[in-house]
Amino acid sequence: MVFKNIDQITDKKDKSKLIEKIQLHIRIVQCLSEIHKIVFDKVSSDVKLNTISKIKDIGIISNEDDIIVLQKLINPLFIDFIKSVNFSLLYPKLIGSHLDKLNNKIRLEYQKKEARTSKPTVVDFFCGAGGLSLGFVKAGYKVIFANDHEDVCIDTYSYNHPEVKNTSIVNGDIKDIVNNLEDFINKDADIVVGGPPCQGFSSANQQRIIDDPRNELYKYFIKAVEKLSPKFVVMENVRGMLPYANQIKEDYQNIKSFKDNKNYTYEIDCRVLTSNDYGVAQKRHRLIFIAIRKDIGLQFNVSPSDILNNIVSTKDNNEQFHLSDALNFIKELEANRKKNTNELDSEVSGKKVEVNSYTGTENSYLLSINENRTMPIIFNHKARFVSDLNFDIYRLLNQGDDATNEKIVHLMPYAHRNNVFKDKYYKLIADRPSRTITAHLRMDCHSHIHPFQVRSITPREAARIQSFPDDYVFLGAYLKTYMQIGNAVPPLMAKVIAENIIKYL
Incomplete structure (x- = not known):
C-alpha cells in the first residue's frame, strides 16, 4: 500500500517517505480549498472519531492510541494533516478522486476490481517510474508484477499505479x-516488458553480449522470459545497441522454455523507433525488440517484423508535436537563485504541488497526454538553482x-574542451520536437535551457515532453525526479506498441 x-x-527512510506523502495530502487539499475559495485554516483541527476512522x-494508524504516536512523529505537520483529513470529510464532492492514491482502503478497491478483469497481463522488469507500464495500461493491459532496484522509482511507480497490488511492485535485485x-x-x-541495461558492447564475432559480465542484468531478463514463457516480449534499449542486435536476436532464438508440459521457442526482430513519430513532443530514438512465442505467431500468422512494420506505418496518422x-x-517561473534550496517551495520558482493556472486541455498535445481530463493541480513544476555564471550564459544564448557560441566565449568555463563539452550548454528550440530528455538532467540541466525563460526546464516540463500526464507525481528528492523522468520510456510511444x-491477445 502507499502508506505503511x-x-x-x-x-529515517520510512519516516521521510511518510512525511513526503502526508505533505502531498496536505498540499492537494490546500490547493482544492484555494480553488473552491474555502479558507483552509478555518477547518477544524480537532481529532474526532470520524477523523480517526x-x-x-x-492506512497510517490501526487504533486510536496511534494518533499520539503520529503527532510526535510528524510534528509540525500534524495540525495541517488533521485539517486536511477533516476537510475531506466535510467536502467529499470537492475532493472527488484527488486523494484516492493516498488512501489504502480505496487502493484496495481498485486492486480488487482490476483482479476481476480479463485484460492481458504484463510483467515489467526495470520498470523505473512506470512509463512502459503506463502506456500498456492505457492500451488495455493490467500489470501483475513490476520490479526495479531503485527504491525511489518503486515509490513513484506504486503511487501512480494504485490498481497494482503492493506485493506485486517489488524493490529488489532482478537476480x-x-x-x-x-x-x-x-x-x-x-x-514481459523492460529495458535491461547493456553496458558491455562486444564486437561482432567476439564475446557475445549475454556472456559479458557487465551485462548480467540483461542475462537475467532473458532468464525471466525463459521461466515465464510469455506470448510476447518487448525489450527497449538505446539506439547504440543496434550494431549488436544480431547477438540479441541469437540469444532469444536460443531460448528453450518449458511450461505446462510444452516446449516453447521465440522469434524476434527489432526497429529503431523515434518518439515524435508517435505523438511525443520529443525526438528520442529507442531500439525496440519484439519477440513472439512461435506457437502464437503460427496461430495468428504474424511475425515480429509484421508487428514492427505495423507500428512504423501508424506514424503517418499521428499528429506531430x-x-x-x-x-x-503552464505557469511561468524564474530560476531559483539560492543555493541548496531546490527542495523548498517558492511563489517565484515554483512548488511541488500547486494550483494549475490552466486546465491541461488547452492544446491537442495536452489533451493527448492528459486524456481529455482537466488538471486543476500541477505537480513537480519547480525551477532548479542556477548560479550567477550560468544565469548569464542562459540569458545570452x-x-x-x-x-561554442561566440556570445558566451568570455563566460565559457569549458572553452578549451569544446570538442567534449559542445552540448554542455544548449538552448532548446521551441518549434521543433525537443532533444532527448535524459537521466543526466539530475546532474545539471544546462543541456535543456528553456527557449523563452532564463532557466532550465522543470521536472514537470520534462515529464510533459516525455508525454506523462500532468497528474503523474514523481516522488523523492528533487534532483532524483529528473533521473526518473529521463530514464523512462515515453508512455505515448509505449501505448502505440501495446x-x-x-489484437493478438
Whole structure:
C-alpha cells in the first residue's frame, strides 16, 4: 500500500517517505480549498472519531492510541494533516478522486476490481517510474508484477499505479527475483516488458553480449522470459545497441522454455523507433525488440517484423508535436537563485504541488497526454538553482545556440574542451520536437535551457515532453525526479506498441 502503518515505521527512510506523502495530502487539499475559495485554516483541527476512522482508511494508524504516536512523529505537520483529513470529510464532492492514491482502503478497491478483469497481463522488469507500464495500461493491459532496484522509482511507480497490488511492485535485485520467480508471480504473463541495461558492447564475432559480465542484468531478463514463457516480449534499449542486435536476436532464438508440459521457442526482430513519430513532443530514438512465442505467431500468422512494420506505418496518422506544445500553458517561473534550496517551495520558482493556472486541455498535445481530463493541480513544476555564471550564459544564448557560441566565449568555463563539452550548454528550440530528455538532467540541466525563460526546464516540463500526464507525481528528492523522468520510456510511444500487440491477445 502507499502508506505503511505507523507501527512499521522503523527508520529515517520510512519516516521521510511518510512525511513526503502526508505533505502531498496536505498540499492537494490546500490547493482544492484555494480553488473552491474555502479558507483552509478555518477547518477544524480537532481529532474526532470520524477523523480517526478516516486516517485508519488512509492506512497510517490501526487504533486510536496511534494518533499520539503520529503527532510526535510528524510534528509540525500534524495540525495541517488533521485539517486536511477533516476537510475531506466535510467536502467529499470537492475532493472527488484527488486523494484516492493516498488512501489504502480505496487502493484496495481498485486492486480488487482490476483482479476481476480479463485484460492481458504484463510483467515489467526495470520498470523505473512506470512509463512502459503506463502506456500498456492505457492500451488495455493490467500489470501483475513490476520490479526495479531503485527504491525511489518503486515509490513513484506504486503511487501512480494504485490498481497494482503492493506485493506485486517489488524493490529488489532482478537476480534474486528471477531465481525465486514462483514466489512473486503466480499467474500467466501474456507479455514481459523492460529495458535491461547493456553496458558491455562486444564486437561482432567476439564475446557475445549475454556472456559479458557487465551485462548480467540483461542475462537475467532473458532468464525471466525463459521461466515465464510469455506470448510476447518487448525489450527497449538505446539506439547504440543496434550494431549488436544480431547477438540479441541469437540469444532469444536460443531460448528453450518449458511450461505446462510444452516446449516453447521465440522469434524476434527489432526497429529503431523515434518518439515524435508517435505523438511525443520529443525526438528520442529507442531500439525496440519484439519477440513472439512461435506457437502464437503460427496461430495468428504474424511475425515480429509484421508487428514492427505495423507500428512504423501508424506514424503517418499521428499528429506531430513541437517542444512548445509541451511548454505552453503552464505557469511561468524564474530560476531559483539560492543555493541548496531546490527542495523548498517558492511563489517565484515554483512548488511541488500547486494550483494549475490552466486546465491541461488547452492544446491537442495536452489533451493527448492528459486524456481529455482537466488538471486543476500541477505537480513537480519547480525551477532548479542556477548560479550567477550560468544565469548569464542562459540569458545570452538564443534558441539552438550551444557552448561554442561566440556570445558566451568570455563566460565559457569549458572553452578549451569544446570538442567534449559542445552540448554542455544548449538552448532548446521551441518549434521543433525537443532533444532527448535524459537521466543526466539530475546532474545539471544546462543541456535543456528553456527557449523563452532564463532557466532550465522543470521536472514537470520534462515529464510533459516525455508525454506523462500532468497528474503523474514523481516522488523523492528533487534532483532524483529528473533521473526518473529521463530514464523512462515515453508512455505515448509505449501505448502505440501495446496497441499493436493486444489484437493478438
